[in-house]
Amino acid sequence: MKTGLLFKNAFRDSRRDRGKLILFMSSIVLGVAALVAINSFNYNLVRDIDRQAKSLLGADLVFENNKPFEEEWLNVIDSVPGEKSTEVALLSMAYLPQQEASQFVRIKALEGGFPYYGKLLTEPENFDFQSQQLALVDDGMLLQYNAAIGDSIKLGKATFKIGGRLKSSFGSVDIGSGFAPVVYIGRSYLDSTDLIQPGSLVDYTIYRKTGDDFDPDEWRMLRNDDFRDNGMRIQTVEGQKENLEEAFSSLNNFLNLIALVSLLLACIGVASSVLIYVKNKVKSIAIFRCLGMNGNEAFFIYFIQILALAFLSVLIGAAIGSAIQVFLPIVFESFLPYSVEMEMSWRAIGEGILVGLIITMLFALVPLIRVRNISPLRTLRSSYEEERNQFDRVEWTIYGLIVLAIFGFLWSLMGNLKDAAVFTGGLIGAFGILFGVARIVIWMVRRFFPRNWNFILRQGLSNLYRPNNQTRTLIVSIGLGTAILTTLFIVQGLILKNVSDMGAGNQANTILFGIETKQKDELADITERYGMPLMQQTPIITMDLYGWKGKTKQEWLQDTARTARRWAMNREARVSYSDTVSRNDKVIAGEYIGKVEPGDSIFISLGESWARSLDVGLGDEIVWNVQGALVKTYVGSLREINFRNLETRFFILFPEGVLEDAPQFHVLVTKTPDAETTAAYRNEVVQKFPNVSIIDLGSILVTLNDILSKLSYAIQFMAAFSILIGMIVLISSLFLSKFQRINESVLMRTIGAVKKQILRINIVEYGLLGALSSLTGIFIALVSSFLLVKFVFELNFNVQWIPILVIFVLVTGITILIGLANSREVVNKPPLEILRDNQV
Amino acid sequence: MILEVSEVSKVYEGVNRSLTVLDDINFSVEEGETVAIVGASGSGKTTLLGLCAGLDVSSSGEIRLVNHHLNLLSENDKAEVRNKHIGFIFQNFQLLPTLTAMENVMLPLELQDKAAEAGHKAKELLERVGLGDRMNHYPNQLSGGEQQRVSLARAFSNTPDILFADEPTGNLDDETSVVVEKLLFDLNKEHNTTLVIVTHDMELARKTSRIIRLKGGKIMTDEKVKA
Ligand SMILES: Nc1ncnc2c1ncn2[C@@H]1O[C@H](COP(=O)(O)OP(=O)(O)OP(=O)(O)O)[C@@H](O)[C@H]1O
Ligand SMILES: [Mg+2]
Numbered sequence A: 001m002k003t004g005l006l007f008k009n010a011f012r013d014s015r016r017d018r019g020k021l022i023l024f025m026s027s028i029v030l031g032v033a034a035l036v037a038i039n040s041f042n043y044n045l046v047r048d049i050d051r052q053a054k055s056l057l058g059a060d061l062v063f064e065n066n067k068p069f070e071e072e073w074l075n076v077i078d079s080v081p082g083e084k085s086t087e088v089a090l091l092s093m094a095y096l097p098q099q100e101a102s103q104f105v106r107i108k109a110l111e112g113g114f115p116y117y118g119k120l121l122t123e124p125e126n127f128d129f130q131s132q133q134l135a136l137v138d139d140g141m142l143l144q145y146n147a148a149i150g151d152s153i154k155l156g157k158a159t160f161k162i163g164g165r166l167k168s169s170f171g172s173v174d175i176g177s178g179f180a181p182v183v184y185i186g187r188s189y190l191d192s193t194d195l196i197q198p199g200s201l202v203d204y205t206i207y208r209k210t211g212d213d214f215d216p217d218e219w220r221m222l223r224n225d226d227f228r229d230n231g232m233r234i235q236t237v238e239g240q241k242e243n244l245e246e247a248f249s250s251l252n253n254f255l256n257l258i259a260l261v262s263l264l265l266a267c268i269g270v271a272s273s274v275l276i277y278v279k280n281k282v283k284s285i286a287i288f289r290c291l292g293m294n295g296n297e298a299f300f301i302y303f304i305q306i307l308a309l310a311f312l313s314v315l316i317g318a319a320i321g322s323a324i325q326v327f328l329p330i331v332f333e334s335f336l337p338y339s340v341e342m343e344m345s346w347r348a349i350g351e352g353i354l355v356g357l358i359i360t361m362l363f364a365l366v367p368l369i370r371v372r373n374i375s376p377l378r379t380l381r382s383s384y385e386e387e388r389n390q391f392d393r394v395e396w397t398i399y400g401l402i403v404l405a406i407f408g409f410l411w412s413l414m415g416n417l418k419d420a421a422v423f424t425g426g427l428i429g430a431f432g433i434l435f436g437v438a439r440i441v442i443w444m445v446r447r448f449f450p451r452n453w454n455f456i457l458r459q460g461l462s463n464l465y466r467p468n469n470q471t472r473t474l475i476v477s478i479g480l481g482t483a484i485l486t487t488l489f490i491v492q493g494l495i496l497k498n499v500s501d502m503g504a505g506n507q508a509n510t511i512l513f514g515i516e517t518k519q520k521d522e523l524a525d526i527t528e529r530y531g532m533p534l535m536q537q538t539p540i541i542t543m544d545l546y547g548w549k550g551k552t553k554q555e556w557l558q559d560t561a562r563t564a565r566r567w568a569m570n571r572e573a574r575v576s577y578s579d580t581v582s583r584n585d586k587v588i589a590g591e592y593i594g595k596v597e598p599g600d601s602i603f604i605s606l607g608e609s610w611a612r613s614l615d616v617g618l619g620d621e622i623v624w625n626v627q628g629a630l631v632k633t634y635v636g637s638l639r640e641i642n643f644r645n646l647e648t649r650f651f652i653l654f655p656e657g658v659l660e661d662a663p664q665f666h667v668l669v670t671k672t673p674d675a676e677t678t679a680a681y682r683n684e685v686v687q688k689f690p691n692v693s694i695i696d697l698g699s700i701l702v703t704l705n706d707i708l709s710k711l712s713y714a715i716q717f718m719a720a721f722s723i724l725i726g727m728i729v730l731i732s733s734l735f736l737s738k739f740q741r742i743n744e745s746v747l748m749r750t751i752g753a754v755k756k757q758i759l760r761i762n763i764v765e766y767g768l769l770g771a772l773s774s775l776t777g778i779f780i781a782l783v784s785s786f787l788l789v790k791f792v793f794e795l796n797f798n799v800q801w802i803p804i805l806v807i808f809v810l811v812t813g814i815t816i817l818i819g820l821a822n823s824r825e826v827v828n829k830p831p832l833e834i835l836r837d838n839q840v
Numbered sequence B: 001m002i003l004e005v006s007e008v009s010k011v012y013e014g015v016n017r018s019l020t021v022l023d024d025i026n027f028s029v030e031e032g033e034t035v036a037i038v039g040a041s042g043s044g045k046t047t048l049l050g051l052c053a054g055l056d057v058s059s060s061g062e063i064r065l066v067n068h069h070l071n072l073l074s075e076n077d078k079a080e081v082r083n084k085h086i087g088f089i090f091q092n093f094q095l096l097p098t099l100t101a102m103e104n105v106m107l108p109l110e111l112q113d114k115a116a117e118a119g120h121k122a123k124e125l126l127e128r129v130g131l132g133d134r135m136n137h138y139p140n141q142l143s144g145g146e147q148q149r150v151s152l153a154r155a156f157s158n159t160p161d162i163l164f165a166d167e168p169t170g171n172l173d174d175e176t177s178v179v180v181e182k183l184l185f186d187l188n189k190e191h192n193t194t195l196v197i198v199t200h201d202m203e204l205a206r207k208t209s210r211i212i213r214l215k216g217g218k219i220m221t222d223e224k225v226k227a
Helices: A003-014 A018-057 A071-078 A139-144 A174-178 A187-193 A216-229 A237-280 A282-290 A295-324 A328-335 A346-373 A393-414 A417-447 A455-462 A471-501 A517-529 A553-558 A566-570 A608-614 A675-688 A697-751 A755-792 A801-828 A831-837 B045-052 B075-085 B101-111 B115-128 B144-157 B174-191 B202-206
Strands: A061-065 A083-096 A101-111 A121-123 A134-138 A152-155 A158-168 A182-186 A202-209 A233-236 A510-516 A536-548 A573-577 A585-590 A603-607 A621-626 A629-641 A652-654 A665-670 A693-696 B003-013 B018-029 B034-039 B060-065 B086-089 B162-166 B194-198 B210-215 B218-224
Touching: A003 A295, A003 B101, A018 A237, A018 A295, A018 A346, A018 A697, A061 A216, A083 A187, A083 A675, A083 A693, A101 A139, A101 A187, A101 A675, A101 A693, A134 A139, A134 A152, A139 A158, A152 A182, A158 A182, A158 A187, A182 A187, A216 A233, A216 A237, A216 A566, A233 A237, A237 A282, A237 A295, A237 A346, A237 A393, A237 A417, A237 A471, A237 A697, A282 A295, A295 A346, A295 B075, A346 A393, A393 A417, A417 A471, A417 A755, A455 A755, A471 A697, A471 A755, A471 A801, A510 A517, A510 A675, A517 A536, A517 A665, A517 A675, A536 A553, A553 A566, A566 A608, A603 A608, A608 A629, A675 A693, A693 A697, A697 A801, A755 A801, B003 B045, B018 B045, B018 B218, B034 B045, B034 B202, B045 B060, B045 B162, B045 B194, B075 B086, B086 B144, B101 B115, B101 B144, B115 B144, B144 B162, B144 B174, B162 B174, B174 B194
Parallel strands: A101 A182, A134 A158, A573 A652, A603 A629, B034 B194, B034 B210, B086 B162, B162 B194
Antiparallel strands: A061 A202, A061 A233, A083 A101, A083 A152, A083 A202, A121 A158, A134 A182, A152 A158, A510 A665, A510 A693, A536 A573, A536 A621, A536 A665, A585 A629, A603 A652, A621 A629, B003 B018, B003 B060, B210 B218
16 A cells, blocks of 8 residues: 555544544643753753853952962962952851841952953942942842941941942852852951951952963863862863853753653653544544555554644644743743843754654554554454453563653763663652552452442442543553652752751750850850850861871872872861760760870771761871871771751861860850840840851741742742643543543433433542542652652651642542533533534 | 355353354355355354454364465455455444545555546446435435445445445345345346345345355355245
8 A cells, every 4th residue: 555545544534533632732732842941941051151151250260279378379370371369258247237237248358350251230330349448248138137338337346338239249159148148348458357367267269360372271271180189279261161051950950850751741641642542443443454454554544643743742842842931031040140041942942852752652652553453353343352462562662662762861861871770760660650559449449349339439430440441541640740749849848847947946046156265255154144055165176187097198199099088188177176975976986085184195086977088997097287286196986977956066076185275266056045036146246256157047047948949939830831731631631531431421311310410420430530649649759759858868757748638639629620521511412412423 | 166164163262161153164155146144143144254254263164265265364465355355344334434435435446556546436336326416425424324325335346356245234224225235236247246145134135146044153054045
């Protein structure tokens, strides 16, 4: 038979039934739209990062260090030709005298023409804070405290006039700004604040603008390792680009995953609609076969129809996706360090069409290939049931290809074989559970059918297993949708709860740091005067790792066989001393010795994870450089450190009797009863001790909540696609099953069933389906969120049941409603009309 | 011989017992012959017809149709034999609902890649069965009798060597039955087409040249009809 004729027959055959499939194809439209929108946005983002990376970094070369640059390194940095700026940044308290308010801020003291690319958005424009004692203060902070230009701000011991508003903070993504807003001052005024003390947390940055004939990346390549080994960082525009792309690619991957899951959901719909379409066509296929068409030709007639429709839907989906992406920047605005201009991305459209078409067709093929096996005998005997228990190689090949396609897509998305495999496995698992539940339900209902129940219940129940039932499709689509949404919901809730739990009950909620030894006792008095407990008072000494296990750090760095991890070596050691181990810690090896007599060996205690990374164990020797003096110690014990409350904890703990005379700071941890006390306490402390910083859990929570709600906004936007697709799959499954059930309902009406009875039968059926699938979905969500929370976020897992109950009721209710809306037509139309409409 | 059935049985394997529907059937049909198969409901008439036409596979025995051993042919080969040599008429018409009367009749020839000829032939046949003015109507716009006449036209469109009919008049009123019967026998005379007709209708059976009587899956009698 000629191909042309096959096309002709495909066209003729579809003529009268196309409408039935179009509704279903709309789910593909949405799935592809989601994919194209996300990818377009991604490509636009990457392109704009390319365009704007220079003005994001503000310079060609940036050097970062957490202590002042030493002479030797300054010489290297100065060997680069071009302009130079320096910045000293530190966290500190700021006090607004007019408003009587204090705020934790990030002070940046700048000298030089930075930024060389782009500019600080200030009001007044191009505001100069370097040559006068004026501060440039974050606009959001000024608004929060109702402060204006001309008011004062006290930083450490110095008072500045607020000279300008900083409209957008520079360079970094904006997320932490609510927590520590930026205040710019001139570098030359920093000393007057008296905030820089040995051991305080300060970041030093040098910005260089080089000439056009200078290649910063090449320069960086040659020296990067040297700088890094000495605890410094070099950044270039290219490196910045990579960092940004990386930062956004995980968000994008995540959204892409949701889009993929939506597409898969849509494909379940496709598979089931094609199955029903083919079932409706069995008679026609049998006649074709009887008249001498062979199995493959018959298959091809339907394949062409589905392919054409799929192609059309995918194209429409791509068009809608490109339209939607225009709105995505609004959704993601709060994350982006710059504005993204949206343009048509042909690459995203192409990929969306390709992925959409491949996955859709693979899923459609599952029911389609059965067309090959439809026997011509069906013309003689309509009830003839195919014996198809035997293993169909082609069918299994298609299942294999589906898994392979999904895996391939995930792999290209995550760029990691293992993650892709785990996720593919998870998806197969979820599908497996849902299909399994559907099977079990069908089997159970059959097996334990309650014959003595009333007619309506029995009828509704038996609809679950009768021919052409939608049990499998509905349980999978509703279940998967519910699972995705519930997982998001549980995980988000748990992260917030874990954080707020930190301050609950008797847990600490306020921490003061940067306390000098001479201020320690007075601060304790003030705290007790407010009726607040002194939950922790700990000294902190900063020191450098000098060497371990007989070699110096420099020697280890040269050693190619070294097993220590770089981060563990370069970490600036923040050490405390105490006669006992904190109640948050557990000694898991060795024994803690709380006091050492002069002249004895010093046994210290290490955090287990840090010890592992440095590859040292009990008894190993470690030498420290304590602000110039070398101190030799031995590992005496290892601790497991619990990070679940606000109290400070230390990887390195010395016994009493060694560090008492070293320059040191103190930390004080307490619990404030309420926000008013917190504010009063904070103001008093800041005024008496400008160098002391206070962080309270309340402000951390507000910031975290802010970040999470921005994140969840983006996630919810994508999840909405899933829901919408789930709904469409639901509506169209029911719509199609209506055709299956219509004759029966009509017959029942003819026999004399009243409207109410038919509606009740439907309530029972869809209520059962909705309840079962949402329960299964919730179960999957519980498992997956447990795994996520436990192993990815490493938090405590517990579940709030009330919102989950709400989800359950909602999903079940919606299923029933859609089911009823569907059967309304049956009940309201005269029987005859429906029979004629539905004549095949 | 255009059709030879030798020692054919059909057994359906049930869950705990098997059901013998046809038991050791032997007969042959010559070219141009007209044969009626009659018997009570459930006696196996439809099953036998399905086997003869290669729609079904026998449990044992051999069937030769137009010089092909059906047992030795693949599904696709059988489809081709049906398309080239065989016509069907069904009790319940079996028209494709998505095709017009004209397209239904054209289909067998189109399947033989004789599309050019098909339109012409279909038109001629439809006029012959008195539906010249209904060619572009869909099956559900035609009455039962009209649908049966379309299916008759389709059965003849590939000028088959042998035509199988399963109760072709079973659903029709007397008058329409007469029209359909006349068409069947006329076409038989013109093209020397062999007719194998399953029927309950003894009057129709007597118009054929031979009656095979089935009972409980066995041939009871097989006798020529006296003119
Ligand atoms: N797939 C099957 N499985 C089991 N038994 C079957 C099957 N198909 C047909 N039968 C049985 O085979 C017997 C013969 O059926 P067949 O349709 O050939 O009878 P018939 O003579 O055409 O009857 P009627 O005149 O009612 O059409 C019947 O008893 C029927 O129940
Ligand atoms: Mg029969």
